[in-house]
Amino acid sequence: HIAGGLPTFALPQIPWTLETLHIIAPYAILMAMVGLLETLLTLNLTDEITETRGYPDRESVALGAANMVSGLFGGMGGCAMIGQTVINLSSGGRGRFSGVFAGVMILLFILFLSPLIERIPLAALVGVMFVVSQQTFAWASLRVINKVPLNDVLVIMAVTVITVFTDLATAVLCGIVIAALNFAWQQARELYADEHMEADGSKLYRVHGTLFFASTTPFLNRFDPANDPAQVTLDCRHLSFVDYSAIAALMTLRERYTKAGKHLRVLHLSERCRKLLKRARVQHD
Known part of the structure; x- marks a missing residue:
């Protein structure tokens, strides 16, 4: 039975305490994540189909404001729906009027046309x-x-399997984690170093790639403090420091050369790398 009337303003009849917040917060956060993710996915799909450019920030703020107002009138939370949007676009709906018309029709079905909707067979x-x-x-x-x-x-x-057995928020989160780990693995494998002896007897290492938590071990394995000459130069012209693990790797490398009684000189650091090293109070000259 879907018949209903116009909503009325009413605050939830619940105790306004931290215990109540502790009970509803996990479900509220999960619903907000699912709604936001599906809305952004729908917006991205709409942009691809219509070859236009949407505004994710504006869409997210509007969705949050609409759900807050809806809750004050006893309504359920909602979001943009991929299925409804695809059917709408495939039927020729391109303008804002199509969304307004859909909302008005749902309102009419609830207020006046519910007997007609209830006659539709479930199989249909x-x-x-x-x-x-x-x-x-x-x-x-x-x-x-x-x-x-x-x-x-x-x-x-x-992502497809996790969506079927759990929910969209969990699937997207798992997909992001898997993709991030894959990206970290690929970036770590792309780090390499060129090395050659200088005319003065010192050794030059020119490292290429990105130095972060996943590539610190390959980075340290490129050097040979025990067999290198007394003067070693690290050229960072093509090396980017990303996180604190990169700084820790550089500190570890310097300590290894110091224990071996040798000097490591670092050259051609980018401005961002210099700021990271300065903040960590690491000398690089």
């Missing part, structure tokens, strides 16, 4: 959901499985 609604699923699924991703790296295929499969 199941068919509608199948059509929505078929229209929403990115079938083009199946055609590029054998053309993209295996790591990307695993991310796509993992």
Whole structure:
């Protein structure tokens, strides 16, 4: 039964205490994450289909404000829906009027036309959901499985499976973590160093890549403090320091050369790297 009336303003009849906040906060945060993620995904999909540019910040603020006002009138939280948006766009809806019309029609169904909606067979609604699923699924991703790296295929499969068995927020979070770990692994493997002896008998290391938590071990393994000459130069012209792990790796390298009775000189640091080293009080000359 979907018949209803116009909403009225009413504050929730609950104790306004920290204990109440402790109970509802986990569910509120989860719902907010799911709503925000689906809204941003819908906005991104709409931009691709219509070849336009949306405004994620404005969309997020509007969604939050609308849900807060809706809650004050006893309404349920909502967000942009991928299925409804795809069906709307595939039917020719491109302007703002299409969204306004959909909202007005839902309001009319609740206030006046609920007897007509209740006459629709449940089997027909199941068919509608199948059509929505078929229209929403990115079938083009199946055609590029054998053309993209295996790591990307695993991310796509993992997010799809996790979405089915859990929820969208958990799936997206897991997908971000997997993609981040994959990116860190790839960046760590791309770090390499050129080395050669100078005319004065010193040794020059010219390191290329990004130095961060995942690449510190390959970075340290490029050097040989025990067998290097007394003067060693590290050229960082093509090396970028990202986090504190990079600074710690440089400090460890310097300590290894100091214990071996040798001097390590660091050259051509970028301005950002100099600021990181200065903040950590590391001498690089």
